[in-house]
Amino acid sequence: MSELLLVEGLTKHFGGVTANDGISFDVREGEIIGIIGPNGAGKSTLFDLLTGFQTPDSGSVLLDGHDVTGLRPDRIARMGVGRTFQKLKPFPDLTLVENVMVGALAHTSHVHEARDKALEAIAFVDLLEKRHSFARELSTGQRKRLEMARALATDPRLLLMDEVTGGVDQKTIPGLIELVLALRDKGITILTIEHNMKVMMDVSSRILALQFGKRIAFGKPEKVRNDPHVVDAYLGRADAA
Amino acid sequence: MSKKSNAALEAALAEPVWPAAPPAFTWLGFGVFALLAVYPFIFTGTFSHHLMIMVFLHAIMAQSWNVVAGMSGQISLGHAVFFGLGAYASALLYIKWGITPWIGLLAGMAISALAAAAIGIPTLRLRGHYFAIATLLFGISVQIVFQRWDWVGAASGIFMPIVRDDPWLVLQFHGSKLPYYYLSFGLCVIAFAVVWDLQRRRLGMRLLAVRDEPEAAASLGIDVAWHKVIAFMISGAMMSTAGTFFAQYVLVVDPDRVFNFEISVLALLMVVLGGIGTLWGPALGAAILVPLSEFTRTWFGGTGGTVDLIIYGILILLICIYQPRGLLSIVTERLRRRVDTK
Numbered sequence: 001m002s003e004l005l006l007v008e009g010l011t012k013h014f015g016g017v018t019a020n021d022g023i024s025f026d027v028r029e030g031e032i033i034g035i036i037g038p039n040g041a042g043k044s045t046l047f048d049l050l051t052g053f054q055t056p057d058s059g060s061v062l063l064d065g066h067d068v069t070g071l072r073p074d075r076i077a078r079m080g081v082g083r084t085f086q087k088l089k090p091f092p093d094l095t096l097v098e099n100v101m102v103g104a105l106a107h108t109s110h111v112h113e114a115r116d117k118a119l120e121a122i123a124f125v126d127l128l129e130k131r132h133s134f135a136r137e138l139s140t141g142q143r144k145r146l147e148m149a150r151a152l153a154t155d156p157r158l159l160l161m162d163e164v165t166g167g168v169d170q171k172t173i174p175g176l177i178e179l180v181l182a183l184r185d186k187g188i189t190i191l192t193i194e195h196n197m198k199v200m201m202d203v204s205s206r207i208l209a210l211q212f213g214k215r216i217a218f219g220k221p222e223k224v225r226n227d228p229h230v231v232d233a234y235l236g237r238a239d240a241a
Numbered sequence: 242m243s244k245k246s247n248a249a250l251e252a253a254l255a256e257p258v259w260p261a262a263p264p265a266f267t268w269l270g271f272g273v274f275a276l277l278a279v280y281p282f283i284f285t286g287t288f289s290h291h292l293m294i295m296v297f298l299h300a301i302m303a304q305s306w307n308v309v310a311g312m313s314g315q316i317s318l319g320h321a322v323f324f325g326l327g328a329y330a331s332a333l334l335y336i337k338w339g340i341t342p343w344i345g346l347l348a349g350m351a352i353s354a355l356a357a358a359a360i361g362i363p364t365l366r367l368r369g370h371y372f373a374i375a376t377l378l379f380g381i382s383v384q385i386v387f388q389r390w391d392w393v394g395a396a397s398g399i400f401m402p403i404v405r406d407d408p409w410l411v412l413q414f415h416g417s418k419l420p421y422y423y424l425s426f427g428l429c430v431i432a433f434a435v436v437w438d439l440q441r442r443r444l445g446m447r448l449l450a451v452r453d454e455p456e457a458a459a460s461l462g463i464d465v466a467w468h469k470v471i472a473f474m475i476s477g478a479m480m481s482t483a484g485t486f487f488a489q490y491v492l493v494v495d496p497d498r499v500f501n502f503e504i505s506v507l508a509l510l511m512v513v514l515g516g517i518g519t520l521w522g523p524a525l526g527a528a529i530l531v532p533l534s535e536f537t538r539t540w541f542g543g544t545g546g547t548v549d550l551i552i553y554g555i556l557i558l559l560i561c562i563y564q565p566r567g568l569l570s571i572v573t574e575r576l577r578r579r580v581d582t583k
Contacts (some may be wrong), residue, residue, distance in 0.1 A: 089457035
């Protein structure tokens with residue numbers, strides 16, 4: 001399998017805080033990589049660095065062999081990197097279908113074509129009956145689906161999803177997880193931030209664990225779960241007991 | 242995917258991209274259009290013609306401001322610059338080289354679009370209120386330059402020579418206001434048609450995305466700063482046509498009049514009053530504020546000029562408190578509620 005994303009020594013300081021400290025990892029095509037870590041571990045900053053919303057102080061990001069370090073977000077998006085946001089960002093005064101059309105218009109200037117593509121993406125996330133609702137009228141779970149459909153409509157090769165299961169009730173979670181797997185089955189490589197450990201263990205091919213901006217473990221779920229650093233980070237020091 | 246969801250998708254794909262307006266609205270639209278077309282023959286007085294010419298002119302100005310503020314979310318406080326550039330471009334081309342104001346109209350649009358790019362490219366990358374401040378200062382400085390620039394007539398400006406031959410070529414009509422009426426009506430229709438069309442295009446949809454959630458827009462491959470610049474350029478070019486028309490209408494172009502800060506504020510007020518980001522809000526705003534201003538000027542004589550501003554202020558206060566999306570939203574929200582309950 002080839003590497004779709006290669007991250008080397010990514011570092012970002014905010015004032016005196018080192019949000020990301022020399023993070024390196026790779027993502028192979030077709031994988032689901034889960035990123036875990038306590039609050040403030042630097043997960044969202046890592047996403048921002050990978051998608052161009054923040055510029056790293058040092059380190060590099062290679063997408064399919066091309067250096068995309070420090071490129072503008074729209075450039076990176078046009079190279080096939082989609083994302084959803086932890087704090088959801090639908091276009092509130094547009095309808096669901098119009099929201100997704102904006103994504104579909106990334107590769108076509110033909111509005112009718114974009115509409116059809118948007119409807120297919122909306123059908124994929126199973127929200128077709130809401131297509132004419134304004135985004136502001138949708139529930140949190142529905143807005144998560146909106147963001148997935150909107151990103152999907154841009155034909156991403158790599159999709160970064162920030163907290164798919166965060167902020168929704170328990171009943172909604174399995175449906176969202178199913179969607180993540182369906183996206184992977186469509187051939188989209190996925191990088192996802194999650195707090196729900198069980199979900200992470202089940203769906204990820206590999207897990208990247210962060211703490212205080214540093215990578216503390218990276219590998220297969222069962223290996224990461226038993227990694228002493230990860231156990232420390234989540235449960236407190238094992239030897240302290 | 243199941244059969245049921247396939248059928249639902251087929252049904253959705255068969256829908257028109259843009260739902261048709263309710264028939265009542267379409268007929269209302271045609272009715273208003275027809276009424277405006279014959280208006281000068283119903284109300285034959287010069288003042289009633291002048292009144293509607295002013296409404297059309299201001300509707301263009303408001304729509305121009307709406308493109309940049311309502312569609313791309315940037316507050317411009319220097320829109321008078323484009324009005325003035327349009328007025329000066331056509332007036333100068335005519336008195337210096339005898340070039341028809343039709344060319345002047347296009348030249349003004351091009352110059353205004355370039356000026357918009359010049360001010361927009363450095364400032365629209367910045368967040369927050371820098372753009373508003375930059376346009377405010379730009380507006381004031383351009384006015385000062387024109388007040389001191391001898392080649393363009395400095396503070397006394399340009400008086401256009403009265404020409405009675407070839408009225409449609411030199412765009413001067415003396416005898417009747419009818420040609421001005423239809424000219425301003427035509428320009429206004431074009432301005433609104435441009436925005437109507439823009440809302441249904443990739444560019445228009447992307448502008449709304451940039452306005453509402455710039456980060457999400459960027460994550461979908463949209464160059465946020467560039468889209469703001471484009472909106473500002475379109476807006477500037479549109480404002481310029483109003484300036485050119487005004488120059489041909491009053492035949493005097495001077496910096497205090499055409500670069501007046503009040504023009505920038507008025508454009509803003511009309512849009513906020515009518516409904517920001519909507520197609521018809523600017524027209525509604527112009528249709529309310531212009532008669533208000535003209536009538537208060539008549540009633541209160543020379544001092545009426547300040548009375549209308551007081552009334553504007555009260556109106557805007559009321560709008561901000563009771564209907565922040567503008568007067569038009571009273572109608573559209575009712576309509577939507579009715580559609581939803583069907």
